[in-house]
Amino acid sequence: MATRTTESFGFDFLSRRIGPIGPRHGRLPQRKGCPFVILERADCIASLWQRRTYDRLKLHLPKQFCQLPRLPFPAHYPKYPTRRQFIEYLESYAKHFDISPRFNQTVQSARYDETCGLWRVSAIAVCGERSHEVEYIGRWLVAASGENAEKVVPDIEGLSDFGGRVTHVCDYKSGHQYAGERVLVVGSGNSGMEVSLDLCHHNAHPSMVVRNSVHVLPREVCGKSTFELAVLLMKWLPLRLVDKIMLLLSWLVLGNIRKYGLRRPSIGPLELKNTNGRTPVLDIGALKKIKAGEINVVPGAKRFLPGRVELVDGRFLEIDSVIFATGYRSNVPSWLQGSDFFSKEGTPKQPFPNSWKGKSGLYAVGFTRRGLAGASFDAACIAKDIGKNGTEPSLNGPRFWERCGPSAQRTIEDDEAILTSGNFGIGWNICFRETLRGPKKVLIIVIIVNSRQGYGASNIITKEVISMRILAFVLPVGALIERKS
Numbered sequence: 001m002a003t004r005t006t007e008s009f010g011f012d013f014l015s016r017r018i019g020p021i022g023p024r025h026g027r028l029p030q031r032k033g034c035p036f037v038i039l040e041r042a043d044c045i046a047s048l049w050q051r052r053t054y055d056r057l058k059l060h061l062p063k064q065f066c067q068l069p070r071l072p073f074p075a076h077y078p079k080y081p082t083r084r085q086f087i088e089y090l091e092s093y094a095k096h097f098d099i100s101p102r103f104n105q106t107v108q109s110a111r112y113d114e115t116c117g118l119w120r121v122s123a124i125a126v127c128g129e130r131s132h133e134v135e136y137i138g139r140w141l142v143a144a145s146g147e148n149a150e151k152v153v154p155d156i157e158g159l160s161d162f163g164g165r166v167t168h169v170c171d172y173k174s175g176h177q178y179a180g181e182r183v184l185v186v187g188s189g190n191s192g193m194e195v196s197l198d199l200c201h202h203n204a205h206p207s208m209v210v211r212n213s214v215h216v217l218p219r220e221v222c223g224k225s226t227f228e229l230a231v232l233l234m235k236w237l238p239l240r241l242v243d244k245i246m247l248l249l250s251w252l253v254l255g256n257i258r259k260y261g262l263r264r265p266s267i268g269p270l271e272l273k274n275t276n277g278r279t280p281v282l283d284i285g286a287l288k289k290i291k292a293g294e295i296n297v298v299p300g301a302k303r304f305l306p307g308r309v310e311l312v313d314g315r316f317l318e319i320d321s322v323i324f325a326t327g328y329r330s331n332v333p334s335w336l337q338g339s340d341f342f343s344k345e346g347t348p349k350q351p352f353p354n355s356w357k358g359k360s361g362l363y364a365v366g367f368t369r370r371g372l373a374g375a376s377f378d379a380a381c382i383a384k385d386i387g388k389n390g391t392e393p394s395l396n397g398p399r400f401w402e403r404c405g406p407s408a409q410r411t412i413e414d415d416e417a418i419l420t421s422g423n424f425g426i427g428w429n430i431c432f433r434e435t436l437r438g439p440k441k442v443l444i445i446v447i448i449v450n451s452r453q454g455y456g457a458s459n460i461i462t463k464e465v466i467s468m469r470i471l472a473f474v475l476p477v478g479a480l481i482e483r484k485s
């Protein structure tokens, strides 16, 4: 039978994806002595990197911009680690710091319970054929489900009639399966460019849809990373001047890209990244293939027909397959309830660098469109903030939670419903829960007391509740939870 389990935590760290961001922010509070739990919907860490990236992928920023705090990449790693190396690094990171996410747990909802001043998170835990609901209760909630939680596939007319293979780039592994095929790659971000290049390497014939302006920068100028150069120049020069230098260098290395169907945006690459979040393409060889005519640049796709596509300029292209490299989106709005901290697109409304802290103990890590370095910044701010609260005298820290032991865990039938809850003042709260077991209704009262009063206090409260003449089954300190003062 499906059951529901409730667990209480002094500190909850919730993540639905343990990419580079999960272990990172899991690590920091641990150092501060805060217990936490990381929820992960996949069955492994770094699931995006393990399952949703192609074989040939390498980091396109130098490794020093992609490492997590307190454990650098191994010295023997190359400047641009491969996908495999990056995954191994993340796995060793989790192992080194003893970070064990709870896998196969998908958060359904998270909401702040005003009454007890705590976050309530409901997750579906899958174990083989069985699944059950788990409720986590905690004082803090960190949204770390990422900017790339779900793939974006545009709804283009006629796609269902196309008849050929249709894939999103997150399911693309290599061009091996596309040898000899005419492939339409929709999208010209870093994924679209790199997949088109990989297709060329496998003797496929890609046409890449570029519907908009795009900044293409060489990954390196004279053996030096363009990104690193930009970071360096930003220390002394204003953003717009750095952008001008980047564009000049790009022109020197790549030439005029306009004649290949690639228009540059009117705003410079770094300014555009800062204002719109659009990442410039860091070219690792696709441009050469475009110049050689091996990657055919085409305008927007208007509609699909069996075996072909009609472009917005009225041309028709015969194609065998379609790969959507049309990006990803956040899924925070689908599970975070009652908070106006996130926009409907699922990213914090406050811009960087103030996007990591919401109200009532809500935090966000990794939504700043600043790659791994941005997530690192958020994580450090959050850990520091929680660490500050954690040393308040009203809080007992992790020892309290250890003392709670098994009493902090209970299992209730899944047809239980929260009936009501009330704040009874003087440092404790009571939540009434109703459980329907067959025809009989049982009222369960979960007592939430200030931890410092311990079990003794909860007994007193229990007696008081009973003396209030409520017909009740009192759960023995079902959820002893630190009350937010």
Ligand SMILES: NC(=O)C1=CN([C@@H]2O[C@H](COP(=O)(O)OP(=O)(O)OC[C@H]3O[C@@H](n4cnc5c(N)ncnc54)[C@H](OP(=O)(O)O)[C@@H]3O)[C@@H](O)[C@H]2O)C=CC1
Binding pocket: 057, 058, 059, 060, 061, 154, 169, 186, 187, 188, 189, 190, 191, 192, 194, 209, 211, 212, 213, 279, 300, 301, 325, 326, 327, 328
């Ligand atoms: N080696 C590496 O390190 C790599 C890193 N990345 C990173 O991963 C992240 C995701 O990149 P990516 O997957 O490229 O996604 P992006 O969101 O960066 O790019 C999506 C692309 O799809 C286009 N697009 C969206 N909808 C349509 C449509 N209906 N018709 C035509 N084009 C469309 C967009 O065009 P428009 O601009 O008009 O919206 C854009 O060019 C980025 O941060 C990127 O830098 C990705 C690949 C490799």
Ligand SMILES: O=C(O)C(=O)Cc1c[nH]c2ccccc12
Binding pocket: 061, 227, 273, 279, 280, 282, 369, 370, 371, 372
């Ligand atoms: O990969 C991303 O989305 C990033 O935010 C980091 C990043 C990758 N390439 C860049 C080029 C310019 C500025 C940031 C990045």
